[in-house]
Amino acid sequence: MILVTGATGLVGSHLIKALTQQGKKVRAIYHSTAPAAGNDALVEWVQADILDSYSLEAAMEGVEQVYHCAAIVSFNPGDRHLIHHTNIEGTANVVNACLEKDVRKLLFVSSVAAIGRMRNSETIDETMQWNEKANNSEYGKSKYMAEMEVWRGMGEGLNAVIVNPVIILGAADWDKGSAGIFKSAYNEFPWYTEGVTGFVDVADVVRAMQLLMDSDVHNQRYILSAENITYHHLFNLIAKAFGKKMPHKKVTPLMAALVWRAEAVKGKLTGKKPLLTKETTGTAQAKVYFSNSKFLEAFPGFAYTPVEVSVQRICLELKQKYALP
Incomplete structure (x- = not known):
């Protein structure tokens, strides 16, 4: 039996689909509302909360492998408590439950934000140590501290491995998470930045996770970036894939600084979460490069999907999902 936390999210949902297509039985955790019943007899949906150690341990009965995908992803400073509470304490509970139930292996989905993204003129790899000055988000801090819980579990005898994906591209609810990039482009958002970062197909993340889970690799972390x-x-x-107008207005650093400040004031006056924050505008302007060599050296038969190919497939999937012309 395989347990997946964050089963309804982008990575979790694609992972479950891949596992069941291979005939594997999955126990999928949902928080409050069970997903609409499907016809897949290989998926057992159970209500549990990673912040509730009792329900978590009950969900892990008879489980051999755990994929911990659940997390709060937010770059709004106002969500600091929720981010830290869920990502750190929730991961600590997952680690403790794995130890208690003698789970054979844990795979933790972290983020490159846990390494520290804002490093000028440096290619980021797995050897880099956490640097407070190299991170501009509470989310990054929370994922770093969550990783520390996983490393603590390894020290206590847990067989575990960590993946650090860059921005994940995939078809999902485009009102949430990284899929919002596709909605903005479809709506012909006119602004662009020259910031650089890594991107990776959710299908490649899922393949890499399965390779690591089924291998003898443990006590390691791997950046996943195409x-x-x-x-x-x-x-x-x-x-281009949607047949829409391309962005044509460049965002300057000064303009970005003015926008996030205006959004912060607007948020305080209306009580609504700002669309842009200091963290997101800073990230969009930064030029950050990631190395994917460690994983490719460990699994030489693995090949990442080119971003252009991923985008074409995902746009087709979103057209079907939202009945777009």
Whole structure:
């Protein structure tokens, strides 16, 4: 039996689909509302909360492998308590339950934000140590501290491995998470930045996770990244795939600084979460490069999907999902 936390999220849902297509039985955790019943007899949905150690341990009865995908992803400073509470304490509970139930292996989905993204003129790899000055988000801090819980579990005898994906591209609810990039491009959002970061297909993340889980690899972390490209180039690819107008107005650092401040004031006056924050605007302007060599050296038969190919497939899936012309 395989347990998946964060089963309804982008990574979790794609992982479950891949596992069941291989005939594997999955126990999938949901928090409050069970997903609509499907016809897949291989998926057992159970209500549990990673912040409730009792329900978590009950869900792990008879489980051999655990994929911990659950997390709060937010770059709004106002969500600090929720981010830290869920990502750190929730991961600590998962680690403790794995130890208590003698789970054979844990795979933790972390983020490159846990390494510290804002490093000028440096290619980020797994050897880099946490640097407070190299991170601009509470989310990054929370994922770093969550990783420390996993490393603590390894020290207590838990067989575990960590993946650090870059920005994950996939078809999902485009009102949430990274899929919002596709909605913005479809709506012909006119602005772009020349910031650079890594992007990776959710299908590649899932394949890499399964390879690591089924291997003898443990006590390691791996960056998962297909390509380092500009946000501008990504938006152009998406707009082209949708047959939409490409972004044509460049955002300068001064303009970005003015916008996030205006959004912060607007948020305080209306009580609504700001669309842009200091963290997100800073990230969009930064030029950050990630190395994917460690994973490719460990699994030489693995090949990442080119971003352009991923974008074309995902746009088709989103057109079907939202009945777009």
